[in-house]
Amino acid sequence: MAELRRDPVVGRWVIVETESPLLPNNFEKSQHHWREGECPFCYGNEDKTPLEIEAIRDPKTQPNRPGWQVRVVPNKFPALQIEGDIDRRGLGIYDISSGIGAHEVIIQSPYHHKEIPDLLDEEIENIIRMCCCRTEDLKKDKRFKYILLFKNYGPSAGATLAHPHFQLIALPMIPKNPGEEIQGARAYFEFRGRCLFCDMLKQEMQEKIRVVVENEYFIAFCPFVSRFSFEMWILPKIHSSFYSTMTPIEVASLAKILKDVLLRLRLVLSDPAYNFIIHTSPAKQDGGLVHYHWHIEIMPKLSRVAGFEWGTGFYMVSTPPKLAAKYLREIK
Amino acid sequence: MAELRRDPVVGRWVIVETESPLLPNNFEKSQHHWREGECPFCYGNEDKTPLEIEAIRDPKTQPNRPGWQVRVVPNKFPALQIEGDIDRRGLGIYDISSGIGAHEVIIQSPYHHKEIPDLLDEEIENIIRMCCCRTEDLKKDKRFKYILLFKNYGPSAGATLAHPHFQLIALPMIPKNPGEEIQGARAYFEFRGRCLFCDMLKQEMQEKIRVVVENEYFIAFCPFVSRFSFEMWILPKIHSSFYSTMTPIEVASLAKILKDVLLRLRLVLSDPAYNFIIHTSPAKQDGGLVHYHWHIEIMPKLSRVAGFEWGTGFYMVSTPPKLAAKYLREIK
Numbered sequence: 001m002a003e004l005r006r007d008p009v010v011g012r013w014v015i016v017e018t019e020s021p022l023l024p025n026n027f028e029k030s031q032h033h034w035r036e037g038e039c040p041f042c043y044g045n046e047d048k049t050p051l052e053i054e055a056i057r058d059p060k061t062q063p064n065r066p067g068w069q070v071r072v073v074p075n076k077f078p079a080l081q082i083e084g085d086i087d088r089r090g091l092g093i094y095d096i097s098s099g100i101g102a103h104e105v106i107i108q109s110p111y112h113h114k115e116i117p118d119l120l121d122e123e124i125e126n127i128i129r130m131c132c133c134r135t136e137d138l139k140k141d142k143r144f145k146y147i148l149l150f151k152n153y154g155p156s157a158g159a160t161l162a163h164p165h166f167q168l169i170a171l172p173m174i175p176k177n178p179g180e181e182i183q184g185a186r187a188y189f190e191f192r193g194r195c196l197f198c199d200m201l202k203q204e205m206q207e208k209i210r211v212v213v214e215n216e217y218f219i220a221f222c223p224f225v226s227r228f229s230f231e232m233w234i235l236p237k238i239h240s241s242f243y244s245t246m247t248p249i250e251v252a253s254l255a256k257i258l259k260d261v262l263l264r265l266r267l268v269l270s271d272p273a274y275n276f277i278i279h280t281s282p283a284k285q286d287g288g289l290v291h292y293h294w295h296i297e298i299m300p301k302l303s304r305v306a307g308f309e310w311g312t313g314f315y316m317v318s319t320p321p322k323l324a325a326k327y328l329r330e331i332k
Numbered sequence: 333m334a335e336l337r338r339d340p341v342v343g344r345w346v347i348v349e350t351e352s353p354l355l356p357n358n359f360e361k362s363q364h365h366w367r368e369g370e371c372p373f374c375y376g377n378e379d380k381t382p383l384e385i386e387a388i389r390d391p392k393t394q395p396n397r398p399g400w401q402v403r404v405v406p407n408k409f410p411a412l413q414i415e416g417d418i419d420r421r422g423l424g425i426y427d428i429s430s431g432i433g434a435h436e437v438i439i440q441s442p443y444h445h446k447e448i449p450d451l452l453d454e455e456i457e458n459i460i461r462m463c464c465c466r467t468e469d470l471k472k473d474k475r476f477k478y479i480l481l482f483k484n485y486g487p488s489a490g491a492t493l494a495h496p497h498f499q500l501i502a503l504p505m506i507p508k509n510p511g512e513e514i515q516g517a518r519a520y521f522e523f524r525g526r527c528l529f530c531d532m533l534k535q536e537m538q539e540k541i542r543v544v545v546e547n548e549y550f551i552a553f554c555p556f557v558s559r560f561s562f563e564m565w566i567l568p569k570i571h572s573s574f575y576s577t578m579t580p581i582e583v584a585s586l587a588k589i590l591k592d593v594l595l596r597l598r599l600v601l602s603d604p605a606y607n608f609i610i611h612t613s614p615a616k617q618d619g620g621l622v623h624y625h626w627h628i629e630i631m632p633k634l635s636r637v638a639g640f641e642w643g644t645g646f647y648m649v650s651t652p653p654k655l656a657a658k659y660l661r662e663i664k
Contacts, residue, residue, distance in 0.1 A: 007557040008528060009516045014557050014647040022561060022650035024600050024659055027634040079640065079648055092535040093528070094556050150639030158638025169640060176645030184341040196340060196425065203424040224426050225339040225346050229354060268356050277643040299642065302359040306490025307482030308411065308501060310631065311609040313508030315346040316411055318354035327356055 001081050002099030004172075012176050015079050015099060040076070041163035043110045049073040053104060054134065056126050069123065070130045071107040072168075078103035079169060086143055086172050102138055102170035106130055107163065115153070115164050117263035124255035127166070132251070134168055135244035139283045144170040146178060146282050149243075154273025157301045174282050181279060182292050189291030197293030201235050210321050212328040213260055217253035220261045222321035222328070227299065229319035230269060230328070232261055234296040241281040241289040258296075264328045265300065273301040333413050334431030336504075344508050347411050347431060372408070373495035375442045381405040385436060386466065388458050401455065402462045403439040404500075410435035411501060418475055418504050434470055434502035438462055439495065447485070447496050449595035456587035459498070464583070466500055467576035471615045476502040478510060478614050481575075486605025489633045498608075506614050513611060514624050521623030529625030533567050542653050544660040545592055549585035552593045554653035554660070559631070561651035562601060562660070564593055566628040573613040573621040590628075596660045597632065605633040 003016045040048035046064045053072045061067025074082070080101025087098040108127050109119060116124055131149055138147050151166045152159040174182075188196040204210055204221045212220045212232060220234045234257060236243075236250065246254065265272065280294040302318075309315055335348045372380035378396045385404045393399025406414070412433025419430040440459050441451060448456055467479050480501045484491040506514075520528040536542055536553045544552045544564060552566045566589060568575075568582065578586065597604065612626040634650075641647055 005557045008520065008532070010512045011516065012557070012559070012645055012647070014559055014649055016558075016649045016652050018652050021652055021655055023655075024562075024602075026650075027561070027601065027604075091556075092539075093531050146644075148640065148643045150643050152638045156636070158636040167639065169644075171644065171646075175643075177643065180342045180645075184343065188340065199425050200340070207424075224423075225337045225344070226348075227344070227346055229359070230356075269359065270356075272359075275639040275642050277639055279643070297642075304488070304490040305637065306484045307499065307607040307609055308480065310607050310629075311480045311482050311507075311509065311611070312478075312501075312503065313344055313512075314503070315344070317346055317348045318358075320348050320350050320353055323353055323355075 001084065002079065004097040004099055006095040006097075008093045008095070010176070013173065039112055039161070039163050041071075041105075041107045041161065041165060042112050046071075049105075050076055054130070054137075056130060066110075069109060070126050072130060072134055073105050073107065075103040075105050075167065080171070097172065100143060100172050102141075102144065102168070104134060104168040106134065106166040106168060108165055112163050115262065115266075117259055117266060119259070121252070121255050121259065124259055125251050128246075128251050128255055128258075131166060131168070132244040132246060138168070138170045139244070141170065143172055144283055146171045146174045147280075148175075148178075149278040149280075151276040152273075153276065154271075154301070157273035157275050159273075170283075178279060178282070182281065182289070185293070186291045195239055195291055195293050197235060197295065198239055201237065201293075210325045212264065212325050213257065215253050215257050217250050218257045220257055222325040224321055226317050226321045226324070227315035229302050229317055230265065230272075230300045230324045231317075231321070232265070232298045232328070234258070234261065234298070235293065236295070239290075239293055241292045241294055243278055243280050243294045261298070261328070264331050265298070267331045268327045269300060269302070275299045275301065333416065334411065336429040336431055338427035338429075340425045340427070342508070345505065371444055371493070371495050373403075373437075373439045373493065373497060374444050378403075381437075382408055386462070386469075388462060398442075401441060402458050404462060404466055405437050405439065407435040407437050407499065412503070429504065432475060432504050434473075434476065434500070436466060436500040438466065438498040438500060440497055444495050447594065447598075449591055449598060451591070453584070453587050453591065456591055457583050460578075460583050460586055460590075463498060463500070464576040464578060470500070470502045471576070473502065475504055476615055478503045478506045479612070480507075480510075481610040481612075483608040484605075485608065486603075486633070489605035489607050491605075502615075510611060510614070514613065514621070517625070518623045527571055527623055527625050529567060529627065530571055533569065542657045544596065544657050545589060547585050547589050549582050550589045552589055554657040556653055558649050558653045558656070559647035561634050561649055562597065562604075562632045562656045563649075563653070564597070564630045564660070566590070566593065566630070567625065568627070571622075571625055573624045573626055575610055575612050575626045593630070593660070596663050597630070599663045600659045601632060601634070607631045607633065 003018050006013050043066045055068040055071040058067040080099045082102050084100050086100050135147050148169045185196045210221045223233050277297050281289050281292045335350050338345050375398045384395050387400040387403040390399040412431045414434050416432050418432050421428050470479050483498045517528045542553045555565050609629050613621050613624045
């Protein structure tokens with residue numbers, strides 16, 4: 001089992017692989033390359049993954065056989081292990097916890113070469129519904145405090161398998177980044193009595209220049225304080241702190257805007273690598289938070305994070321968000 | 333002039349290039365490639381850089397001509413601009429500041445192919461002395477609150493020029509990362525009455541298993557909560573919050589350990605890319621801080637930072653620090 005260790009300076013957690021560590025010679029091979037061989041996520045290769053957790057299937061088809069549209073399996077190389085108890089202890093100035101968590105893979109469709117922009121609206125809705133469903137299921141496990149849904153697209157964004165998929169990781173603590181975000185949003189709410197993200201949404205809709213596209217329930221824009229060139233955020237227009245409780249009409253609206261913005265990104269930047277992350281509130285929040293607003297952050301990987309960023313937490317953006325939004329908005 | 337923008341959620345700053353932005357077509361070329369053509373940092377090409385700020389030179393040689401050992405020039409493509417006043421203002425929920433700062437390049441030596449492990453001890457001492465000297469000079473400028481010294485080695489660590497160099501960036505605010513580090517260290521000091529880093533040093537020296545090498549004034553170890561495989565920290569054994577006031581004997585000691593650990597890193601991991609960052613206290617601290625301890629963090633770039641890390645602030649380490657230290661310690 002991996003070990004979770006907490007940095008005593010800033011409270012950052014790391015997952016240390018203690019059982020099958022990489023040795024110096026292993027890196028060259030694993031580094032920056034796609035895993036080769038037959039795709040374990042394609043039709044007919046269902047036996048190449050761990051047993052499926054859930055799937056949307058044609059009637060009368062068997063689990064772990066073809067006939068599925070969206071399929072969820074445990075990650076074959078999980079960052080954390082699902083079985084066991086959370087065991088916290090100290091070691092001098094350091095804190096340690098057992099590497100308990102869930103790590104699932106949501107295989108978007110049987111098509112190896114179809115990403116979200118290439119799918120039908122109904123197919124995308126199925127993916128979103130499955131993501132919500134798995135998240136709601138993991139929320140029931142009392143050991144998990146935060147559930148992260150994300151996607152790495154392209155090798156330079158950290159993807160190791162080409163077949164389109166999302167990843168879901170359930171964690172036994174609220175991690176640093178969402179913790180800080182929620183704390184910042186709470187401070188804003190306490191000071192102004194309004195949701196910071198609702199205010200951001202209002203300002204973006206008034207100024208219009210950074211908006212890429214919007215529909216009835218969602219808006220996509222290049223945030224004023226983008227960290228990366230062509231960074232895009234998608235916000236629900238109606239305040240909500242958790243994504244997995246979306247209504248069917250919101251799911252349909254999100255499917256449409258997702259397909260639209262990811263197609264624009266592909267066209268404007270010649271199919272760039274990106275990380276796609278859902279920012280949401282912690283698992284244990286009955287009734288939702290007034291001060292936190294779930295959203296999606298899409299971060300294209302067009303340049304490298306280097307010493308300046310690591311040393312400061314600053315970011316350098318070469319394309320102003322206003323200009324990026326113009327390109328993304330006007331592409332045909 | 334670039335614009336500094338502050339994120340209203342977590343207080344992160346970004347530098348937005350507003351004057352000569354990158355357009356969609358520019359990324360493919362600039363991405364992940366070394367700049368080509370004649371090296372502006374080599375002997376005889378002194379006219380290819382902006383005018384030199386300072387240099388260690390042979391007697392009777394002229395500035396901006398050959399005859400130097402270490403040479404400091406302004407960055408030709410600075411992230412921030414040295415001239416102007418700091419002008420802070422709001423724009424709705426966002427905060428903006430003018431892009432004032434310094435961005436200098438410390439050319440380590442005239443040798444295009446000699447990195448620190450290939451230089452003589454005295455040559456490395458000269459580089460360190462020059463870094464300290466430039467930092468002390470920038471500290472005098474009242475506009476600057478934090479001075480960052482770092483090095484990107486190798487294209488995958490963000491280096492764009494092959495000729496060995498350090499970069500120095502002076503910022504008009506204390507950035508998020510060092511701010512959090514100092515705050516965390518202060519909280520520890522208030523609780524225990526001891527410096528967190530002095531305690532870390534003591535624990536590492538007792539346990540020994542993560543120590544790579546030590547000498548009279550410095551210790552190099554793989555921290556228990558490494559974010560990256562084969563990450564190394566170098567700490568001064570005597571408590572000090574600022575690096576640029578080192579004594580000559582400490583400079584000599586640092587030169588030796590730097591050469592040693594960077595050579596080990598090269599040998600164990602076949603010359604990996606890395607980021608090298610000095611973590612130090614803010615510029616305006618008369619007499620130093622009892623709770624902060626300057627140190628160097630060396631982060632090899634063996635894997636990619638992906639959606640999980642961006643979404644959580646967690647890191648995944650494939651080689652436990654104990655094992656990494658064993659390889660680094662035992663290499664011949």
